[in-house]
Every structure is written in C-alpha cells, then in structure tokens.
Amino acid sequence: MKITKLSNDFTPIRKGIYFNIDTEGTTPTNLVVEVIDSSTLEVVATQQLREVASATVNIAPYLPQFEEYKPMQKFCIAISGAPCAYYKIRVDGVESEVITISVNNIEVEENPTIISTMPNSRRIAHGECDEVLFISEKEKNITAEITADTGEQITLEHHATTGTNILTISTEDFGTNIHTLEIVLRCEGEAFGSLRYHVTPPLKTATRLAWLSDKGSIERYSFPVSHKAKRSVERSAIHTIDGVQTTQCRTTHTHSLTSRFEPSATIEALAQIISSTKAWRVCGDKLERVEVVSSASEQNLLGEPDCIRIDISTLNEEERVW
Numbered sequence: 001m002k003i004t005k006l007s008n009d010f011t012p013i014r015k016g017i018y019f020n021i022d023t024e025g026t027t028p029t030n031l032v033v034e035v036i037d038s039s040t041l042e043v044v045a046t047q048q049l050r051e052v053a054s055a056t057v058n059i060a061p062y063l064p065q066f067e068e069y070k071p072m073q074k075f076c077i078a079i080s081g082a083p084c085a086y087y088k089i090r091v092d093g094v095e096s097e098v099i100t101i102s103v104n105n106i107e108v109e110e111n112p113t114i115i116s117t118m119p120n121s122r123r124i125a126h127g128e129c130d131e132v133l134f135i136s137e138k139e140k141n142i143t144a145e146i147t148a149d150t151g152e153q154i155t156l157e158h159h160a161t162t163g164t165n166i167l168t169i170s171t172e173d174f175g176t177n178i179h180t181l182e183i184v185l186r187c188e189g190e191a192f193g194s195l196r197y198h199v200t201p202p203l204k205t206a207t208r209l210a211w212l213s214d215k216g217s218i219e220r221y222s223f224p225v226s227h228k229a230k231r232s233v234e235r236s237a238i239h240t241i242d243g244v245q246t247t248q249c250r251t252t253h254t255h256s257l258t259s260r261f262e263p264s265a266t267i268e269a270l271a272q273i274i275s276s277t278k279a280w281r282v283c284g285d286k287l288e289r290v291e292v293v294s295s296a297s298e299q300n301l302l303g304e305p306d307c308i309r310i311d312i313s314t315l316n317e318e319e320r321v322w
Contacts, residue, residue, distance in 0.1 A: 003089065003096040006056070010135055010164065012105050012216070013060045019089050019096055022054040031091055035059045038086035038098045059089060066103050070278070071210040071218050073285045075129035075170040079144060079158035082133060082166045102164040104135060105216030112136035114185070114193040117213040117272060118221075119265040122195065125202040125222055126176055130169040132195065133217040136187050138163040143186040148178040160187075171199055207257050209312070210287070211279040214272055220282065221270060223257035223310070254293065254313045261306040270308045281312070290314050 006018040023029060028051040035045040045062035049055050066083050083103050088096045104115050114120075114134045124130055136142060137160070144156040144167055152174050158165065167185070174181070181197040207226040213219050259270055273279060273292050280287040290312040 001092050001094040003091060003094055005097045005099055007099060008108075009100040009138075010102055010104055010108050011099075012107065013063055013065065013101060014105065015060075015107065016058045017060045017063065017087070017099060017101065018056055018058050020054070020056050021049075021052075021089075021091055023052070025053060028053050031055070033057055034090040035062050036088050036090055036095075038088050044087075057089070059087065063087060063101065069103050069212070069218075071220070071280055071282065071287060072129070072131050072166070072168055073287060075168050075172075075285075077146065077154055077156065077168060077170050077173045079142060079156050079165055079167050081160075081162050082164035084162045084164055100138075100162065102135070102162070103216045104133070104164065105214060108135050112140070112142075112185075112187045112192045114195075115215050116217050116219065117215055117269040118219050119263065119269070120193075120195050121263075122197050122266075123200060123222075123260075124169070124171060124181075124197045125200050125206065126171045126178070127202050128171060128208060128220075128222060130197070130220050131218055132167040132169070133164070134167065134185065134193065135164050136160045140187050143189070145184045145186070147182045148174050149180045150175060150178050152178070169197070171197075207255065208282040209257070209273065209279060209290070209310075210282050211273050211276040211292075213269070213276065219269065221259070221266075223259055225258035227256055254311055257310045257312065259308045259310075262308075264306075267306065267308055270310070273310055279312070281314070288314060 002022040002024055004020040006020055011017060021031065031049040031052060033047040033049060034043045037044050047057060069083055085101050086098050088098045106115065112134060114132060116132060140160045142158040142160050142165060146154045154173065178199050180199060183195040184191055185193040203224050205226055206222045206224050208220060208222040210218055210220045276292065279290050279292055281290050292310055293313050294311045
C-alpha cells in the first residue's frame, strides 16, 4: 500500500485536499479510508472505496472550517501563530504524510508572503489596532522591525512553528505624537514584505469595521462618517381573552457608513465587505457581528471609484415579552 499526498501544505480547503492511494496490486479490492486529525489522533470521517486498485480521494468535504476565526480583541504589538489544523489518512494500517491547512483562502505562490486585500500603505488612527496575516515556511525565524517617524523602534522575533502567522499592530505602544509607522518583515534575515501606516488623530464619529476577506485574512478600516439610517421592529403577538399580547420583539438598527476618498486599491478592498461571509463592528476590545446590507461607490472624473458607502445592520437579542 502506497499513499501519496498530492496537495501542498496551506492549500485552501475549497480547492480540495487530495491524496492518491495505490494498493500496488492488480486485483481490485474494497478499501476503507480513515481521515485522521493528527493533533488528537481522532478519526473524523471514513470513506469506502469499492473495487479499486488505485484511487484519488478528496478529504476536504470532511474537514471542519475555522468557524472560530475572528478578529483579535486584545492587542499589543506581537507576532503569533494563525489557526492551523493537521490531517492525514490511513488505509489498512498505512498512514499518509500529514497535511497542514490554515485560514488562508488562496494558493500560496510565494513563500514567505503577506496575505491581504488591503494595500501596503494604510491609514490608522491613534488608539486603533490592525492585524496582518502572512505565511512562511515552517520552523523559520521571523523578524518584524517597526519604526515610527519619531525614532521609536520595536523589533519582534518569532519562530514560525506552523508557518502561518499574524502580526498585530497597536498604535498605543508608541507615543501620541507619531505620524507614520514603517514595518519591514524578514524571514531568516531577508526582507519579504513592508507596510506603511499613516497615523491620524481619532474621530469620535468613526466606526471601525473588521471583516473576513476573500483571501482569508482579517481586514480593518475606520469609516469616518456614520449615522443611523433606520430602526425597525418585528413583533410576534397572540390573541388572548384580554386582547392582543406581544410575545417577542426584535429590533434591527441600520447604520450608514461613508469612507474617505481613498486610492482605488483601498476602495477595491472595501468593496469586498459586502460579499464577506463575516463582518464585525469593533468597539474598543469588543466585537459585534453585523450584516452588510448594501454598498455604493462614488466615482471621480476619470471614472475611478474614490469613496464607498456601506449600510450595516445589527440585530438586538430577541426580547421575550410574554
């Protein structure tokens, strides 16, 4: 029995996770394929193959998604490992090589690389935080050099055990008089990515959103203009001898958010919010799930989008009245 891992580590689950099985015989036989979580050694699924001498199997449908993946809530400047999972298959006692999967939703063509839909030049208000997903080879040494325009500097070192990493940025780790942050990421001493943050004063009217991008990264942006557009109430009622009684009440608040006039790369990233499977409103270290219900963009004289408006809704918990 020979089992070959066909998919690379960090292949997105939606692309399929494939193994080839070869019985090394000519007579077809029935096989039971066990899908094993390598961290716990638990068999998470089995698949039966009828009358085969060799076969290719896709275990992606049996793998759980990273449902708990959400924005960081307590920030300090640091590099940490991103969520990962490890699986293998077993057939007639023969086990395959382990495959590593993570939250990235695109194929990794270069390694190491930053995974993000936002441009490398970003805006952030003092007191706000950001996070950057990047992938490197396993067991490599990562360094992040963060320098403010005031001369303040922080250097982080991280051993990439799994290969998927998250760099968290907190402006509160620097003085209140900074205007820019320059970040250089290095793997084994060689630079592979850089970011530049323009630090602005905080706005009381701003609403900061976080969302899951189509690449699998968590992105953040502060919309400077926000106003409540609509409030709707849904009620359930029953008829009693005393009249109509409300039994349940749900309140939905809709807010309209408007971005700054931004470069097209930033607007393109923000436009993906409406198709995101998960979005949150960030309130300090608290997160509130929101639903994006509509979006619109404004264009300049050259026909390029410069500003985007997004409507989000939040749903209060059901109140049981009766």
